[in-house]
Amino acid sequence: MTLELGKAFGAPVMLNANVRDGSLRGSAADPGLPVLIYEAGEALRFDEFSIRAGLRGILNVMRAIGMLPPSKGRNPARRSEPVLASYTRWVRSPTSGIVGQMAKLGNTVSKGQRLATIGDPLGVEEEILVAPFDGIIIGRSNLPLTYEGEALFNIAAFDDVEQAENLVEEYSAEYQPEPHDS
Numbered sequence: 001m002t003l004e005l006g007k008a009f010g011a012p013v014m015l016n017a018n019v020r021d022g023s024l025r026g027s028a029a030d031p032g033l034p035v036l037i038y039e040a041g042e043a044l045r046f047d048e049f050s051i052r053a054g055l056r057g058i059l060n061v062m063r064a065i066g067m068l069p070p071s072k073g074r075n076p077a078r079r080s081e082p083v084l085a086s087y088t089r090w091v092r093s094p095t096s097g098i099v100g101q102m103a104k105l106g107n108t109v110s111k112g113q114r115l116a117t118i119g120d121p122l123g124v125e126e127e128i129l130v131a132p133f134d135g136i137i138i139g140r141s142n143l144p145l146t147y148e149g150e151a152l153f154n155i156a157a158f159d160d161v162e163q164a165e166n167l168v169e170e171y172s173a174e175y176q177p178e179p180h181d182s
């Protein structure tokens with residue numbers, strides 16, 4: 001059921017994550033309720049793109065389960081089948097220091113590609129953080145300072161990274177906010 005809800009939501013990429021004890025997702029899963037979590041945007045910030053896409057996804061799910069009637073007016077565009085991530089992994093800081101970010105959220109990365117540099121405050125020592133496998137960055141820290149072991153980048157692996165990248169680009173183009181008149 002959850003896979004069908006994810007498809008109805010309409011996001012280009014899905015991840016089937018394990019339930020964590022003590023989490024809201026875990027509490028809902030205990031009695032056997034399907035759980036769908038939409039993660040987008042950035043903490044403590046309003047992101048019009050993510051809000052617009054999330055609202056559309058919620059309405060899509062509500063229509064799919066019969067809580068709302070089918071959409072009237074414009075015909076909804078035929079969505080491509082979303083791709084399911086094979087797995088994800090957080091790439092952690094090898095040392096404490098100042099983060100020089102290179103890779104952006106949504107970037108496709110190749111194994112061995114530079115994600116960021118971590119330098120000491122005096123600029124004497126510098127470590128390069130690289131992607132451990134091919135994938136797409138689905139999460140990242142925006143903090144300028146890091147401690148050894150902190151999670152900096154969450155990378156999702158796909159059977160076909162190029163297909164996932166194309167779907168993300170199409171989705172992004174559809175939900176970009178309209179430019180505001182000045």
